[in-house]
Amino acid sequence: MGNVLGTIEYLTTYNKTFTPNREEDFVECNVGVPCRVVTGNKAVQSLIYDYDRFKKEEFKFAAVMVPEELTEGVCPSALSNGKFHEKHKGFLMEVISKAYGEIPASTARSVLSNVSQWGRGPMDDFESKLMAVMADALLPAIYGESTPFDTKEIERYISGATSKPKSRILQVLTSWRSLDEAQSAKESIVGKIKTSERYQQLMDLAKSHGLGEKEATMQLLISISLNGVVGSGTNLVSAFACLDTLSAQDKGELREEALAAMRKHGGLTREALQEMPKVESFVLEALRFSPSPGTASNVLATRPSTIQYTAGNGDNKEAEIKEGELVFLLTYWALRDPAVFDKPGEFVWRRFLGPEGEARRENHLIFNGRFVDAPAVTNHMCAGKNVALSVFKGIFAILVTFFGWELQEAPFWTGTKVVRLGRPDNEVKIKSFSLQHPEDLKEIFPSYFDDITRDS
Numbered sequence: 152m153g154n155v156l157g158t159i160e161y162l163t164t165y166n167k168t169f170t171p172n173r174e175e176d177f178v179e180c181n182v183g184v185p186c187r188v189v190t191g192n193k194a195v196q197s198l199i200y201d202y203d204r205f206k207k208e209e210f211k212f213a214a215v216m217v218p219e220e221l222t223e224g225v226c227p228s229a230l231s232n233g234k235f236h237e238k239h240k241g242f243l244m245e246v247i248s249k250a251y252g253e254i255p256a257s258t259a260r261s262v263l264s265n266v267s268q269w270g271r272g273p274m275d276d277f278e279s280k281l282m283a284v285m286a287d288a289l290l291p292a293i294y295g296e297s298t299p300f301d302t303k304e305i306e307r308y309i310s311g312a313t314s315k316p317k318s319r320i321l322q323v324l325t326s327w328r329s330l331d332e333a334q335s336a337k338e339s340i341v342g343k344i345k346t347s348e349r350y351q352q353l354m355d356l357a358k359s360h361g362l363g364e365k366e367a368t369m370q371l372l373i374s375i376s377l378n379g380v381v382g383s384g385t386n387l388v389s390a391f392a393c394l395d396t397l398s399a400q401d402k403g404e405l406r407e408e409a410l411a412a413m414r415k416h417g418g419l420t421r422e423a424l425q426e427m428p429k430v431e432s433f434v435l436e437a438l439r440f441s442p443s444p445g446t447a448s449n450v451l452a453t454r455p456s457t458i459q460y461t462a463g464n465g466d467n468k469e470a471e472i473k474e475g476e477l478v479f480l481l482t483y484w485a486l487r488d489p490a491v492f493d494k495p496g497e498f499v500w501r502r503f504l505g506p507e508g509e510a511r512r513e514n515h516l517i518f519n520g521r522f523v524d525a526p527a528v529t530n531h532m533c534a535g536k537n538v539a540l541s542v543f544k545g546i547f548a549i550l551v552t553f554f555g556w557e558l559q560e561a562p563f564w565t566g567t568k569v570v571r572l573g574r575p576d577n578e579v580k581i582k583s584f585s586l587q588h589p590e591d592l593k594e595i596f597p598s599y600f601d602d603i604t605r606d607s
């Protein structure tokens with residue numbers, strides 16, 4: 152199949168383009184560029200850390216490219232290799248680990264102050280509202296509290312940075328637009344980063360990793376905006392929609408657990424989050440069931456080789472890979488591989504609880520590595536894994552403990568809508584939203600009580 156037909160098929164059927172035959176996990180495909188698609192969980196695991204035979208394609212996410220003018224020529228850490236990657240990821244990992252300690256407090260502040268402005272619904276722009284909750288939880292912990300980032304601007308920048316097709320004919324066919332909007336969003340975000348209260352500290356840290364000011368600022372701009380805000384905010388919408396599939400009794404169980412932990416520790420603290428295994432299992436299952444951007448990670452073969460792997464049906468297989476061949480590690484299907492996850496098409500929120508649930512985490516690959524492994528400068532695993540998990544747990548703990556809501560429509564997923572990037576096919580919109588447990592809110596977060604109840 153040619154690139155144009157490949158693109159059309161990908162744009163119209165998305166994950167279904169690659170529906171696997173579990174006897175064969177290295178399928179030849181075209182997603183706007185010719186590639187091999189790997190869909191089996193064990194097969195993905197056998198390649199995900201193989202940096203000897205595979206490398207990232209700089210500035211490229213398979214068929215789309217990051218325009219270099221939007222990053223001033225600095226390659227996003229996730230798409231870089233070797234010493235460059237070690238240096239840039241090392242910087243980002245330290246930035247993120249310094250933010251980690253502030254995440255519980257900043258998550259609580261973000262959810263409660265956003266909720267205090269929501270009213271009782273209806274809310275047609277609820278997906279944007281969740282994106283803002285994600286941004287407000289993360290960005291103050293990195294840049295300091297005083298900088299008012301604009302989530303819409305971040306989305307505009309990332310949209311420009313991730314949607315330019317490689318081929319010119321596809322740029323025409325997909326009506327790819329100019330970079331003007333993304334450029335002006337970039338200027339504005341960079342201005343905010345540079346005037347943030349922690350900018351000097353961040354630049355000192357960059358220097359200790361051997362990075363100059365431009366490199367560090369661009370790396371923060373692209374990686375924190377893309378991975379930290381827009382990618383995570385998209386996952387947050389999916390996870391919120393998954394919550395709607397739970398029974399009232401199951402939601403009650405999550406609420407009881409979260410309330411007890413926050414009551415015991417006087418709010419949303421690191422210790423409280425550690426005592427929420429059920430909320431954690433829910434979050435992990437949501438990330439398994441409806442992953443975004445974990446659709447795929449793409450790598451290029453650095454030399455011809457024979458890949459040995461275990462197919463979904465347990466057979467040992469071999470695949471010949473040519474030098475320069477693009478390989479798509481398809482997390483969506485790897486997380487739906489019946490060889491490692493029972494009833495993979497069902498949302499089972501307790502899946503990651505208890506000793507069996509612990510064992511299943513070995514096969515959870517949403518963070519571009521096994522969940523039980525740690526991100527490092529020598530691998531390409533998500534540098535924000537622990538932060539993301541804490542933010543998600545914190546957001547859901549607070550929402551289920553104090554609030555109730557009704558969606559305008561029940562969410563549904565066909566896995567075919569590329570523009571939805573893992574979110575349900577129908578946009579998540581709120582019909583009504585209300586404070587359900589005012590006494591508990593007053594006890595645990597007294598300083599937000601008046602703001603949240605003002606219009607009730």
Ligand code: HEM
Nearest residue numbers: 228229240374378379383386448518519531533534535539
């Ligand atoms: C649920 C939320 C998240 C998911 C599912 C996720 C997933 C991923 C994945 C799949 C990659 C690899 C991308 C690739 O190979 O092309 C990645 C990389 C990365 N993520 Fe996350 N991520 C999440 C949240 C975050 C957050 C909150 C941050 C920042 C605090 C973050 C920072 C990064 C960075 C810096 C990289 C690049 C790593 C490298 O250079 O090796 N992520 N993430």
